[in-house]
Amino acid sequence: MSCGSSNHFVSPLVDFHVHSTFSPDADDTIDAMCEAAARAGLREICFTDHVDFEPRDESHGYLRFDAYQAAVEQAATKWQGVLEVRVGVEADYQTWYTGQVREFLAGRRLDFVLGSVHWVDSLSTTGEIFDRYGLEEACRRYFENVLGLARSGLYDSLAHLDFIKRYAFERCGALPLEAFSDEIETILRAIIERGTALEINTSGLRHPVRETLPGVETLRLYRRLGGELITLGSDAHRTRDMGFAIPQAIELARSLGFRNVTVFRNRKPEFVNIA
Ligand SMILES: [Zn+2]
Numbered sequence: 001m002s003c004g005s006s007n008h009f010v011s012p013l014v015d016f017h018v019h020s021t022f023s024p025d026a027d028d029t030i031d032a033m034c035e036a037a038a039r040a041g042l043r044e045i046c047f048t049d050h051v052d053f054e055p056r057d058e059s060h061g062y063l064r065f066d067a068y069q070a071a072v073e074q075a076a077t078k079w080q081g082v083l084e085v086r087v088g089v090e091a092d093y094q095t096w097y098t099g100q101v102r103e104f105l106a107g108r109r110l111d112f113v114l115g116s117v118h119w120v121d122s123l124s125t126t127g128e129i130f131d132r133y134g135l136e137e138a139c140r141r142y143f144e145n146v147l148g149l150a151r152s153g154l155y156d157s158l159a160h161l162d163f164i165k166r167y168a169f170e171r172c173g174a175l176p177l178e179a180f181s182d183e184i185e186t187i188l189r190a191i192i193e194r195g196t197a198l199e200i201n202t203s204g205l206r207h208p209v210r211e212t213l214p215g216v217e218t219l220r221l222y223r224r225l226g227g228e229l230i231t232l233g234s235d236a237h238r239t240r241d242m243g244f245a246i247p248q249a250i251e252l253a254r255s256l257g258f259r260n261v262t263v264f265r266n267r268k269p270e271f272v273n274i275a
């Protein structure tokens with residue numbers, strides 16, 4: 001697009017992974033988050049409050065879905081013309097509750113469903129899993145569950161693919177993810193085949209691991225395998241992280257040859273040009 005052309009510039013700043021006080025681990029209301037997004041110059045955000053099926057998770061049974069949906073829709077009306085506001089969920093996955101996820105999603109009106117592995121064998125991936133299995137076996141089981149998620153076809157985007165590295169790093173430094181390159185490739189092939197997108201989650205950039213989730217090598221591999229659907233998420237749980245490092249994530253995607261990022265409406269992908 002040349003300067004001075006009649007095409008008007010459409011900002012690619014979108015954040016499709018943000019939480020509000022409808023999640024137990026978030027601090028700020030939907031309206032406060034929208035205000036922060038408008039202030040940060042974002043054009044579109046999607047709330048993805050937690051739906052967890054693991055009984056040990058503090059989010060289990062927490063989301064009052066109807067009130068949540070109504071509150072997001074009210075915000076969408078209020079912010080119309082300034083900020084597009086979408087309603088989604090971050091729905092947790094373990095292989096043993098695929099049926100519960102399917103049941104929850106059936107018939108619900110949502111723009112976007114993000115899939116995450118936060119628990120493995122009912123052990124938290126933030127710590128317990130390493131105590132029980134040790135690093136290598138913990139990673140193996142973690143990626144096995146991510147593969148289950150990828151193959152389920154229930155989600156619009158796979159969140160923070162190598163989430164486990166954020167917590168492993170805090171215990172023992174950088175994970176040698178090369179050891180799991182076959183598992184990661186299988187996961188990527190599964191999402192490409194099913195039309196599920198891959199998230200670039202920027203939360204790692206504000207934690208000691210200092211990398212996006214997944215990291216650049218996994219994103220490069222996804223691209224090489226023919227992957228085209230990238231969603232962007234700051235995983236903000238408070239106003240100060242709204243839109244965090246989204247410009248860097250866009251730059252990273254662009255540098256790897258992606259020409260668009262993906263947003264979702266009524267669970268259908270739409271493309272935002274970043275080329
Ligand atoms: Zn998550």
Ligand SMILES: [Zn+2]
Pocket residue numbers: 017019090235
């Ligand atoms: Zn999240």
